[in-house]
Amino acid sequence: MNLPDPLLPLPDEPLDLPEGSDTEERLKLAFVSVSDHVNLHAMAWPARDLDGKLAAPPAEHVLHELAHIYELVDEERLISSPKLGDVYVDSELPKCDLCSRDARYDAIVEMNGTKGGAFLCGDHYTELGSGTLGASGDTYLMLTAEVPDWVRDECNWLLATKGREPLF
Numbered sequence: 001m002n003l004p005d006p007l008l009p010l011p012d013e014p015l016d017l018p019e020g021s022d023t024e025e026r027l028k029l030a031f032v033s034v035s036d037h038v039n040l041h042a043m044a045w046p047a048r049d050l051d052g053k054l055a056a057p058p059a060e061h062v063l064h065e066l067a068h069i070y071e072l073v074d075e076e077r078l079i080s081s082p083k084l085g086d087v088y089v090d091s092e093l094p095k096c097d098l099c100s101r102d103a104r105y106d107a108i109v110e111m112n113g114t115k116g117g118a119f120l121c122g123d124h125y126t127e128l129g130s131g132t133l134g135a136s137g138d139t140y141l142m143l144t145a146e147v148p149d150w151v152r153d154e155c156n157w158l159l160a161t162k163g164r165e166p167l168f
């Protein structure tokens, strides 16, 4: 029985390194090339669904994030398939920095001419957020209790194979 793969894959691409350079130089070029690849495929996910309503990113992204938070697979695999940054999972929500409601976004906003991170409720995100999650620096905050059942099952299964306690 194959274990589930919790990570969203990046497109496969061979490294194209020039011949002849020494080992240290090639290693440096390889690092730059991998880092370019990751940046090129950085996720920019819309904060709204097709009806224009603010929505959580897909469950597959939630599983990918949980795989990183709880190291559900080998470190090497986590490095080659980095966090998307469009969703984060926690047991409670912070308060909006601008009102007393629960925040749904950890967003980069510009206020009084300076850019910085802020926790925002849906209404304040609508007003001030970029409307794009992930590469923009904006993150949707999901409660542990809201994680879909099949995602919980896969997390628990992966943990069980490592002899670790279930998350949910």
Ligand SMILES: [Zn+2]
Binding pocket: 096, 097, 098, 099, 100, 101, 120, 121, 122, 123, 124
């Ligand atoms: Zn607010």
